[in-house]
Amino acid sequence: RAEVPVLDYLSHQRRLLPRVATCYGLNFALHGLAQRYGERPEGADAQDIEAEAAALKAMSTAHATRSIQESREACGGEGYRAENRLALLKADSDIFTTFEGDNTVLRLQAAKSLLSGYRQEFSHLDFFGLLGKLAERVEVRFGEVNPITRHQNDTRHLLDPSVHAELFRDRERSLLISAARRLKGRVDGGMDSFAAFIEVQDHLLTLADAYAQRLVLESFQAAIEAEPGGGQQALLGQVCALYALWHIEQDRGWFLEQRYINATKAKAIRTAVNALLGQLRPHAVSLVDGFGIPDQLLAAPIGIAEAVG
Structure with missing residues (x-):
């Protein structure tokens, strides 16, 4: 029997193809960020761009390191x-991961920027007054979870880009509001603001990740529309x-806890992921070639067409 290519x-497929998909999304998001940075007026407030840069840098470098390790294994x-260069790439990515600072610090910086960014919307409030305003909104979210879409699991619904966008936005918004509520509760109880910030860092890191993933999705969808x-x-x-x-499947615990999906829908999402993997398998090589990396830069026997088939 002929040897079966590992990607069959x-x-x-689950180990590698979602990482290729994430590479495409990150590529669109980072190009968009660079363009907005170049086009901003001189002296303009760069807080939004700095938050995006921090979140996307952390996501992209962590993604690179994990993807190289997964590919090597x-x-x-x-x-x-050594001639296949994955070990060399891994050594490089370890350095990239700490450029501009530790990724954990950058993620916290992005989350803090999301919280303070509402000052412009509520300029009459101080920072903790703002947190209180955000915390008041937490009750609204539970009324906005549509019980019909929570149970809907047909293929057309699961592949609908607007459904993806809504889930990513709602997750980020919910995490932002609940983080504000947790901070306010501690400060109202007499805790020092710095100590309160430390106590909710796990929450803020999750918020930063949701923010980065939403940025990537929106950039990806905008590129497709263009x-x-x-x-x-x-x-x-x-x-x-x-x-x-x-990404929804990877974070299904949160979506289940917050009642955005039910158990049946979570299983349907996993089935949909597997179906997409099968559909994309024949395009795997062309998708990687789409990045336009010259052969002389690949320069690895394992990367030639005959090897990957």
């Missing part, structure tokens, strides 16, 4: 051979759906 196994002994119709747009749509559903 569902286990390896998936390739077995070939992945460890594409002329045709096969390329349809393929990118599948890649974007994989990005969205895979």
Whole structure:
């Protein structure tokens, strides 16, 4: 029996293809960020851009490090051979991960910026007055969770880009409001504001991750809308759906706890991810080639077309 390419196994598809999808989304998000930075008026407030840069830098470098490690393991002994360069890439990514500071610090910086960003909306309030205003909104969210969409699990619904966008936005907003509520509760109880901030850091890190993932999704969807119709747009749509559903699946515990989905829908999302993986498997090489990395830069036996098939 002929040897089966490792990417034909569902286990390896789940390990690698969602990471390719995330690379596409990050590529669109980072290019968009660079463009907005270049176009901003001189002297303009850069708080939003700085928050995006912090969140996306943390997400992209962590993603690179994990993806290289996953790829190395998936390739077995070939992945460890020096000539295949994965070990060298891993050494480089370890350095990139701490450029501009530890990723944990950058994520906290982004989360703090999200909290303080509401000062412009509520300029008449001080910072903790603002937190109180945000905390008042927490009750609203539970009334906004649609019981119909929570149970809806047909393929058309699960692949709907607007559904993905809504879930990502709602997760970020809910985390922001609940973080504000936790901070306010501690400060109202007499805790020092710095101590309160430390006590909710786990929450703020989750908020920063949700923020970064939402930025990537919106950039991905905007790039698809800008594409002329045709096969390329349809393929990118599948890649974007994989990005969205895979991240929802990875964080399904939160979505279940907050009643945005139920157990049946969580299982349907996993099934939809597996179906997308099967549909994208024949395009795996062309998707990677789409980044336009010259062969001389790859310069690894494992990266030639005959090796990856």
